Amino acid sequence: MTFKAFALAASVAALATGALAEGHGGVKVGMITTLSGGGAGLGIDVRDGFMLAVKQSGNTDIEVIIKDDQRKPEVAVRLADELIQSDKVDVMTGIIWSNLAMAVVPGAVAQGKFYLSPNAGPSALAGQGCHPNYFNVAWQNDNLHEAAGAYANSAGFVNSFILAPNYPAGQDALTGYKRQYRGELAGELFTTLGQTDYASEIAQIRASGADSVFFFLPGGMGISFLKQYADSGVDIPVIGPAFSFDQGILQAVGEAAIGVVNTSQWNKDIDNATNAAFVESFQAEYGRLPSLYASQGFDTANLLLSAMETASVTDADAFRAALKAADFESTRGDFAFGPNNHPIQDIYVREVIKEGDVFTNRIIGVALEDHADVYAAECKM
Amino acid sequence: MSTLLLAEQVLNGLQLGIMLFLMAAGLTLVFGVMGLINLAHGSLYMIGAFAAAAVAGATGSFLLALMAALAAAAAAGALVEMLVIRRLYDRDHLDQVLATFALILIFSEGTRWVFGSFPLYLNIPDYLAGPITLPGGIQYPLYRLTLIGIGLVIALGLFLLISRTRLGIQIRAGENDREMIAALGVDISKLYTIVFALGAALAGLAGALVGAIQSVQVGMGEPVLILAFVVIVIGGIGSIKGALVGAILVGLTDTLGGLLLPALFAQFMEASAAQGMGSALASMLIYILMAVVLVVRPTGLYGARA
Numbered sequence: 001m002t003f004k005a006f007a008l009a010a011s012v013a014a015l016a017t018g019a020l021a022e023g024h025g026g027v028k029v030g031m032i033t034t035l036s037g038g039g040a041g042l043g044i045d046v047r048d049g050f051m052l053a054v055k056q057s058g059n060t061d062i063e064v065i066i067k068d069d070q071r072k073p074e075v076a077v078r079l080a081d082e083l084i085q086s087d088k089v090d091v092m093t094g095i096i097w098s099n100l101a102m103a104v105v106p107g108a109v110a111q112g113k114f115y116l117s118p119n120a121g122p123s124a125l126a127g128q129g130c131h132p133n134y135f136n137v138a139w140q141n142d143n144l145h146e147a148a149g150a151y152a153n154s155a156g157f158v159n160s161f162i163l164a165p166n167y168p169a170g171q172d173a174l175t176g177y178k179r180q181y182r183g184e185l186a187g188e189l190f191t192t193l194g195q196t197d198y199a200s201e202i203a204q205i206r207a208s209g210a211d212s213v214f215f216f217l218p219g220g221m222g223i224s225f226l227k228q229y230a231d232s233g234v235d236i237p238v239i240g241p242a243f244s245f246d247q248g249i250l251q252a253v254g255e256a257a258i259g260v261v262n263t264s265q266w267n268k269d270i271d272n273a274t275n276a277a278f279v280e281s282f283q284a285e286y287g288r289l290p291s292l293y294a295s296q297g298f299d300t301a302n303l304l305l306s307a308m309e310t311a312s313v314t315d316a317d318a319f320r321a322a323l324k325a326a327d328f329e330s331t332r333g334d335f336a337f338g339p340n341n342h343p344i345q346d347i348y349v350r351e352v353i354k355e356g357d358v359f360t361n362r363i364i365g366v367a368l369e370d371h372a373d374v375y376a377a378e379c380k381m
Numbered sequence: 382m383s384t385l386l387l388a389e390q391v392l393n394g395l396q397l398g399i400m401l402f403l404m405a406a407g408l409t410l411v412f413g414v415m416g417l418i419n420l421a422h423g424s425l426y427m428i429g430a431f432a433a434a435a436v437a438g439a440t441g442s443f444l445l446a447l448m449a450a451l452a453a454a455a456a457a458g459a460l461v462e463m464l465v466i467r468r469l470y471d472r473d474h475l476d477q478v479l480a481t482f483a484l485i486l487i488f489s490e491g492t493r494w495v496f497g498s499f500p501l502y503l504n505i506p507d508y509l510a511g512p513i514t515l516p517g518g519i520q521y522p523l524y525r526l527t528l529i530g531i532g533l534v535i536a537l538g539l540f541l542l543i544s545r546t547r548l549g550i551q552i553r554a555g556e557n558d559r560e561m562i563a564a565l566g567v568d569i570s571k572l573y574t575i576v577f578a579l580g581a582a583l584a585g586l587a588g589a590l591v592g593a594i595q596s597v598q599v600g601m602g603e604p605v606l607i608l609a610f611v612v613i614v615i616g617g618i619g620s621i622k623g624a625l626v627g628a629i630l631v632g633l634t635d636t637l638g639g640l641l642l643p644a645l646f647a648q649f650m651e652a653s654a655a656q657g658m659g660s661a662l663a664s665m666l667i668y669i670l671m672a673v674v675l676v677v678r679p680t681g682l683y684g685a686r687a
Contacts, residue, residue, distance in 0.1 A: 036490065037600055040498040166660050188653060189643075190660040194604055196595040199393035199525065200636050206520070207386040223500055223596035231505065231522045231594065233512030252500035252596055 026061045027313045029304070030083030032076050032104065033094035035068035039219055041248040042096045042293050043068075046118045048286055049297030050093070056281065057305050065089065071096075073103040080104045084111055090313045091116060093300055096293075098122040098141060098169050109133040112316065114323065118300040119293060121342065123172060127375035130340040133316075135323055137300040139265055140342045140373035141169055142176030144241035147263035147347035147367035148214055149180030152239060154367075155261075158183035161210035161236070163201060165217065166190035173216035173241070179374070186210035191217070198225045202232045210236055218243040223252050230256035237261070242361075245352055247291035250359040257352040257359060265347050266295040266332050267363050274329040289360060295331045302328040338372045340379035347371050389519050390640050391633065396525045398632025399532030403587035404609040405616070405624040406539060407580025413619025414555045414576050417466060418474050420481040422584055422609065423602025424488035429454040429585025430592030430601060431492055434503035443506035447589055454585020455578040462577040467570065485603070493599050500598040503589075528590055535583070536625050543621055552576060556619055611667055615674045617684025626682055631667050638666040 031050065034043035047066060054062055065087055069076040076095065083089045092108050093116045095101045101120035108115050109131040117125075121140040125131075152160060162177055162185060164170035170190065178185075186208040189201055205213055213236050217225050222244025229238065242264035250257055268279045268289065278298055282290040290298075306328035311318035326337050338344045347368045350361040408422050432453035437446035461484065469477045505524045512520045543549040551572055554562040563569045588602065595601070612631050616623025643659025650658070674682065 036493070040493070040599070041500075044498050166657065166664075171657075188656055190656050192660070192664045196591075196601070196604065197393075197397055199396065199522075200390055200639050203386055203389040203393065204640065206389075207383060220500060220596040220598050220601070223598075224594065227504065227596075228522075228594050231510060231512070231524060233520055233522070248499045249596075252502045252598075254502050254504055256504075 026063065027091055027304070027308055028087065028089045029062060029064045030080070030087060030089035030092045031064055031066045031094035032069050032079050032083070032092065032100075033066070034071045034096050035066075037071050039071050039096060042119070042219070042246075043094070045246075045248060045291045045293035046094060046096065046297035046300075049282065049290065049294035049299075050118065050301040051297075052278075052282055052285055052294075053298045053301035053305065055285075057301075059305055059308070061308065062305070066094075069095070069100060071100070073100050076100040076104050077107075080108055084108065084113060090114065091304060093118055093304075095120050099167075101125065105134055106131070114313075114319070116300050116304060116323075118296045121373075122168065123373075123375050126340050126342050126373050127378035128380075130375075130379035130381055132320055132341070132381050135303070135337065135341045136343065137303055138296045138343070139345075139347075140375065141172045142179070143265070143347060143368075143371060143373060144243070144263045145173045145176030145214075145216060146180045147349070147371070148239050148241055149177040151261065151263060151349050151365075151367045152177075152181050152183065152212055152214065155212075155237075157181075157212035157237075157239075159186045159209070159211045160214050161185070161187045161189075161205050161208050161212070162214045163187075163189040163191060163217075164215065165193040165195070165221065167193045170216060177214050177216075180368075181214075191221075195221060196224045198228050199232075201225075202229055202234060205236065206232070206234045212236060213238045215240050216243065219249065223249055226253045226256045226260070239263075242266075242292050242350065245350070245361060246293060247289045247360065248293075250352065250361075254359065258354060260352045261364075262350050262352070262361070263347055263367050264292055264350050264361070265343070265345050266292045267348060267350050267361050269362055270331065270333060270348075272329075272331075272333045275331040275333075278331045289358065299328075299330050299332070299335070302330070334370075338376050340373070340376040340381075342373050342376065344370055344372045385517070385519055386640075388517065389521060390636050392519075392521055392525070392529070394633035394636035395629060396529050396532075396632070397636060398629035399529050399536075400587050400591055401605070401608055401612050401632055402532060402536060402625050402628035403583045403590075404605055405612040405628050406536075406621055407583045408606075408609050409613040409616070409619055409621065409624045410552070410576055411580050412613065414552055415466075415470060415573055417469060418477050418481065419466070419580075420478060420606065421461065421484035421488065422580070423606030424485050425454045425458055425581040425584040426588035426602040426605060427488065427492060427599070428457050429588035430503065430597045431496055431501065432585070433589035433592060434501040434597045435496075437503055438501075443509075443593075446503070447586065450585045450589030451582045454588070455582035457585075458581020459574055459578040461581075462574050466577065467573070470573075489599050496599075498599070500596045503592045503597050505593045524594065531590065535586075536621075539621055548572075548575070608667070611671050613681070615671050615681055617678075617681030620681070620683040623681055623683030630670065634667050634670050635663075638663040642666070 067079040091114045096119045098120040114133045117136040121136045126140045164173045240262050245262040307322035311322040336344045348363045349365040349367045351364045429450035433446040433450040436449035509524045513523045612627040616627030642663045646655035646659045
């Protein structure tokens with residue numbers, strides 16, 4: 001019964017932020033992101049972060065066209081064609097999910113467009129499939145999992161039980177963890193993508209005798225897992241990447257998340273002026289705390305704006321060099337691109353706490369300093 | 382593999398099955414009595430969960446939240462039946478599928494409009510939280526045991542309703558010959574509204590009960606809906622008993638398959654690959670089960686003989 005396959009031929013309203021100025025220097029941005037369906041919270045955060053930076057810049061030379069991909073690759077591909085052929089955008093951004101990025105990015109950069117990824121960082125686009133016009137402003141997919149493995153070593157864990165959904169990013173997650181982690185594995189499990197009941201997995205964790213559990217279950221899957229884990233009475237410490245502990249879903253997990261350690265390249269308490277101003281203005285604008293996705297959207301827009309200051313998008317070589325210089329104030333502090341246009345950055349260890357009535361994270365250490373991805377060596381460009 | 386783990390997994394399978402039964406019961410009644418394919422059944426499940434989360438957030442009472450879930454889903458069901466579904470009984474199944482698919486989109490975006498895009502918080506009450514120790518030393522969450530109990534009570538109630546009450550007689554008669562019972566003076570449109578609202582209430586209750594251990598978010602109903610369809614196809618369309626047996630069969634197959642298949646593959650291949658293969662095959666298992674049942678008994682286990 002795959003009636004969900006009846007894709008609606010509807011695209012969501014485009015937001016134009018001010019008239020495009022006459023003459024050169026104007027940049028048209030096509031943003032394809034997930035604004036409806038199960039993963040909409042992530043896309044909305046990226047969009048809101050991005051638009052906040054555009055608004056704060058006061059730059060009227062930038063026009064952003066926003067489209068909803070409904071988390072469906074075929075919709076994303078159609079929207080990308082539309083943006084490139086009829087809207088004639090210069091720069092594309094916005095995609096959340098790796099499978100959608102794989103469907104859109106190679107085609108877009110081959111047609112001479114710039115693509116700035118605010119989230120998805122599949123290994124294929126970091127290694128052999130890298131491209132001079134493709135910049136990832138968030139992370140390579142493996143990064144946060146590698147950091148979790150490094151943290152497990154430093155915390156003295158030697159017998160981890162690891163689980164992730166059975167799809168490419170899930171397999172990358174377990175690979176990433178194992179790349180850094182030096183202990184034994186008490187068990188390794190692949191769950192179904194979109195699974196909501198983890199009773200069976202939790203029973204196996206209980207029976208395994210592990211000293212730690214690493215899981216990568218983004219979005220709603222993580223909420224279900226953590227609530228059920230807390231209720232099961234198993235008290236083995238849990239580690240995960242930030243995706244199950246972002247600001248958007250922590251409130252739904254509630255007390256079950258308190259004290260859980262997770263790894264992230266960003267948190268709201270990173271101490272720099274840009275970040276403090278970002279957190280404050282995001283709250284003032286949207287009435288909620290920003291998530292890491294919002295920070296990624298914000299950084300992506302600021303990278304683009306910084307490049308627009310030094311080069312015109314019509315001069316592709318100069319614009320590319322301006323992007324690569326990454327001459328902008330990141331919410332993460334130090335930020336630079338590696339040889340494959342992926343970030344070199346610190347990855348932090350965070351802990352879930354309760355501030356007043358709100359569940360949020362605080363940084364308790366650095367897992368990996370100036371961390372780059374392992375695929376850079378395979379990138380020839 | 383220890384017997385303790387196996388016993389715990391059997392309980393897990395049972396609990397999954399019982400929750401599927403609550404979904405499938407409404408679906409199978411509506412299909413059996415009215416001949417209607419209702420894709421929006423998953424939305425009613427979602428409405429139950431959201432109503433429960435909203436009321437639990439406002440009052441802090443889980444019981445009130447469950448009441449609200451029942452009431453909201455039943456009301457939504459009755460409303461949908463009167464406004465939309467009623468016009469679809471005489472149309473073919475494709476029209477029904479299209480119209481109820483439209484309802485899914487309307488309910489999903491409507492819920493997003495009211496509650497926002499981020500998942501809501503709904504948790505199990507303190508008096509049901511935590512594990513208890515069962516005979517044999519199995520640690521099992523009390524809440525999941527409660528779910529099994531509630532589901533079995535509802536199954537019994539439904540069975541009595543169908544077999545012992547006047548409404549049940551009308552429902553059974555409606556399944557067999559709807560013109561005839563209309564001719565005998567039964568208000569058929571009222572009966573349809575009641576059956577639809579009853580099915581909706583059960584879905585809403587399932588949504589609220591399950592929402593407390595999963596995440597309450599837009600689109601939560603559709604994956605369950607697919608499983609519920611598998612259940613009624615296995616059990617036989619229109620049969621409550623079939624829905625119960627089918628649901629428990631699906632629940633056990635899904636849970637035990639996910640445990641046993643990877644273990645089986647690990648006997649003769651490398652652990653990581655066995656995991657990947659095993660879990661891929663395990664997720665297909667219930668559909669294989671459905672295919673086998675359809676080959677052996679095309680109308681399902683308890684379906685009416687043609």
